[in-house]
Amino acid sequence: MSxxxxxxxxxxxxxxxxxxxAIWEVLDQVQAPDxxxxxxALTAMAIACQANVDVMLPSGLRxxxxxxxxxxxxxxxxxxxxDDLISAPIYAYDQKHAASDADMQAHYRANLRLxxxxxxxxxRKIDKSAQGTADVKQHHDEVVEQERQEPDKxxxxxxxxxxxxxxPLLEALHGRGKSIAILSDExxxxxxxxxxxxxxxxxxxxxxxxxxxxxxxxxxxxVDPRITISFMVQEEVIEEFLGRxxxxxxxxxxxxRYLIAWPASTVGFRKMTLGxxxxxxxxxxxxxxxELLDEADLRQTNNEPRTLLKFCTEAKELWAESYDWIExxxxxxxxxxxxxxxxxxxxxxxxxxxxxxxxxxxxxGEISRETLQRxxxxxxxxxxxxxxxxxxxxxxxxxxxDVLYLGDYLLNRHWLRGEGQAYxxxxxxxxxxxxxxxxxxxxxxxxxxxxxEVGMDYTGSGKGKxxxxxxxxxxxxxxxx
Numbered sequence: 001m002s003x004x005x006x007x008x009x010x011x012x013x014x015x016x017x018x019x020x021x022a023i024w025e026v027l028d029q030v031q032a033p034d035x036x037x038x039x040x041a042l043t044a045m046a047i048a049c050q051a052n053v054d055v056m057l058p059s060g061l062r063x064x065x066x067x068x069x070x071x072x073x074x075x076x077x078x079x080x081x082x083d084d085l086i087s088a089p090i091y092a093y094d095q096k097h098a099a100s101d102a103d104m105q106a107h108y109r110a111n112l113r114l115x116x117x118x119x120x121x122x123x124r125k126i127d128k129s130a131q132g133t134a135d136v137k138q139h140h141d142e143v144v145e146q147e148r149q150e151p152d153k154x155x156x157x158x159x160x161x162x163x164x165x166x167x168p169l170l171e172a173l174h175g176r177g178k179s180i181a182i183l184s185d186e187x188x189x190x191x192x193x194x195x196x197x198x199x200x201x202x203x204x205x206x207x208x209x210x211x212x213x214x215x216x217x218x219x220x221x222x223v224d225p226r227i228t229i230s231f232m233v234q235e236e237v238i239e240e241f242l243g244r245x246x247x248x249x250x251x252x253x254x255x256x257r258y259l260i261a262w263p264a265s266t267v268g269f270r271k272m273t274l275g276x277x278x279x280x281x282x283x284x285x286x287x288x289x290x291e292l293l294d295e296a297d298l299r300q301t302n303n304e305p306r307t308l309l310k311f312c313t314e315a316k317e318l319w320a321e322s323y324d325w326i327e328x329x330x331x332x333x334x335x336x337x338x339x340x341x342x343x344x345x346x347x348x349x350x351x352x353x354x355x356x357x358x359x360x361x362x363x364x365g366e367i368s369r370e371t372l373q374r375x376x377x378x379x380x381x382x383x384x385x386x387x388x389x390x391x392x393x394x395x396x397x398x399x400x401x402d403v404l405y406l407g408d409y410l411l412n413r414h415w416l417r418g419e420g421q422a423y424x425x426x427x428x429x430x431x432x433x434x435x436x437x438x439x440x441x442x443x444x445x446x447x448x449x450x451x452x453e454v455g456m457d458y459t460g461s462g463k464g465k466x467x468x469x470x471x472x473x474x475x476x477x478x479x480x481x
Contacts, residue, residue, distance in 0.1 A: 007263055007385055010034040011450050013473045014377040016361045019045070022285035026085055029277050031270040032078045033263035035385075036232065039071045040086040041285070042259070042353070042378070043183070043230035045360045047090055047159065048289045050226040051179035051296035054208075055355035055367075056310045058319040063348060064208045065355045069230040070187070072238055072262040079232040083185035085282065089289040090159055090181070097157035104154035111151040122146055153220075155300070159293075162186075165194025166201060170213045170220045173205065177306075179226040179296060187233025191241045199254040202229065206257050235262075250390075256341035259349065259382040262389060288360060309355045314369035322376060323347060325444055335399045338392035342383065350379040377450035384449075402433055402442035407451060407478070410468065415475040424454070424466035443468070450474065 012023050012034060019041060026037045046067040053065050073079055084091075122142060129136045155175050162184045164172070172180050184190050195202060204211055211222035242249070249255040299306070311319065326343055329336040336343035354375035358367045409431045414422045433439040446452045451474045456464040 009477050010038045011377045011381050012038055014374045014450055021281035025281045030078050030081055031266055032082050033266055035261035035263035036071050036073055037082055039069050039261050040082050043069050044087050044289055045356050046228045047181045048292035049356045049359050050228055052292055053307045053309055053355055053359045055351050056308055057351045058311050058316040064226050065352050066226050066228045068258045070258045070260045071232045074265055075234055076267050080185045089286045093293050094158050094160050108151055108154050115151055119146055163189045163193045166198045169195045170211055170222055173222040173225040174220050176223040182229045185232045187231035188237045190231040199252050203254055253341055256345050261385055309358055310366050312366040312368055315367055315372040318369050318372050335397040339387050339390055342386045346379055346383050350375040353378055376448050380448050399441055402438050403445045406442040407446060411475055411478050415470055421467050421469045424468060
């Protein structure tokens with residue numbers, strides 16, 4: 001990372017109303033950076049959804065709804081406050097089940113000690129037979145039965161882990177379909193944990209692939225795991241991590257799995273608020289998180305499969321359009337050439353986010369084009385952020401110049417004149433982007449960012465005209481800036 005322009009405002013309007021209102025409520029009260037609060041909300045939603053729902057991407061791949069997020073902010077940004085407020089029901093869930101987890105572990109350790117004692121006695125019997133004239137094979141069936149009696153590790157309810165090494169991580173995921181989260185408002189704990197020394201395991205867990213660990217005293221088998229990772233970290237800590245492990249993190253594809261955000265600081269611009277605050281929207285958000293955690297418990301108890309969400313035909317068409325745009329952006333000299341690792345994963349991330357938005361908001365049927373567009377807007381912001389932080393800053397790609405120009409043109413020529421929309425042909429005629437392919441590519445980029453929407457206007461004559469509808473929230477922000 002190097003000297004960079006400030007990030008754009010986080011597209012909070014892309015969330016559905018219930019989540020959006022909860023985010024705004026926390027922002028109004030805490031006055032933390034927008035991406036910090038929105039990222040924490042998205043993380044909590046992923047944790048609640050990942051045990052309940054998978055997504056079938058239009059590419060034909062079945063994927064988890066898990067997410068990895070990294071939120072960067074200086075000391076004093078109220079990271080802990082945001083984490084405590086947003087993720088409160090998840091911490092409460094762990095606290096609620098802590099006693100039963102401890103009891104299960106105590107019984108397991110007791111049963112294991114008894115089994116080991118019996119195992120040792122059997123081994124002494126075999127050794128004695130081997131020293132004499134008896135055939136040790138006479139103990140075969142007894143050994144097999146003893147192996148069958150080894151106590152199973154309990155499936156704990158605990159979701160949140162922080163500082164965790166490889167072995168405890170795999171033990172936490174032991175079994176089939178276990179769902180956990182590595183979550184911390186002190187990212188140094190996560191970045192310096194043993195788990196980060198085995199990024200390959202975290203990559204496989206992100207994909208839901210099996211893992212195993214075979215040591216002298218332990219055998220761990222992980223099947224179909226679900227894991228969300230999210231940490232809030234200070235600039236100096238992430239810089240130090242990237243200095244030590246950056247090449248491996250990028251080269252292994254691990255860093256490209258993260259929705260990264262480094263929002264502008266709010267320190268020095270906050271206002272004191274007095275009196276108690278009624279958490280109306282956040283309480284509803286918490287209630288939905290709790291419902292989903294309880295639903296996951298019931299699924300696990302009844303051994304029920306996760307719900308598989310698919311995309312409708314219109315959403316698949318949007319997926320294909322987005323794929324073409326992202327693929328072209330990875331050509332030499334284009335916008336995403338230096339961040340191909342993240343660009344290659346953008347659509348999968350958008351698919352995961354779309355599944356989370358769909359399920360969390362109780363939407364029915366297949367994932368709609370609208371929901372996928374919301375997800376593309378959110379992940380598109382993180383794509384720009386990844387590019388801002390890690391991309392090649394030696395030159396500005398032509399497409400980026402075109403997007404900036406077209407956005408400014410729509411702002412000055414139409415929005416500031418009180419017009420909330422502009423006719424396609426009129427813009428094409430008067431703006432400087434005369435090349436049709438460049439014009440359409442820039443407009444498509446603005447649409448994916450959620451700044452505009454292309455529709456049809458049937459007023460006047462019966463024949464419809466293509467119209468570019470300006471997003472009031474985004475253009476008002478731009479006008480204020």
